[in-house]
Amino acid sequence: MYMSDDNKPIGWWLKEVDRRLEASFERLLADDGLTRRQWQALNVAARQTPIAAALAPFLSGDTAELAAVVDPLVERGWLAGDKLTADGERALQALTTKVQAQRRGVTRGITEDEYQATVDVLRRMAANLA
Structure with a gap:
């Protein structure tokens, strides 16, 4: 049975947006030889937050998976442990x-109030499911 876009439930849209975000970020960062998780790791390090804890919701918990994200950034000299190096800071600024x-394109036609309302609704739904 075909469902028009108007009839698709929120779960369908959440998965669709997630899938498209992942794909668009992978394309965006491919020329830099990075993944979205590596981008997230750099941002987390810039905030001086433990990378493993911040990325836990996106990874399986396997230490090899975390290493696959972090080790290439260490090899580039962008990370020293959970800390951003000077080279990492420069790379992060450019990225x-x-x-x-990319984010401006994703939210084109969406007001700041609409964006914040969407985030708030999703946050409350997550809390209801917790």
């Missing part, structure tokens, strides 16, 4: 420009 442009 941030690309990512911000």
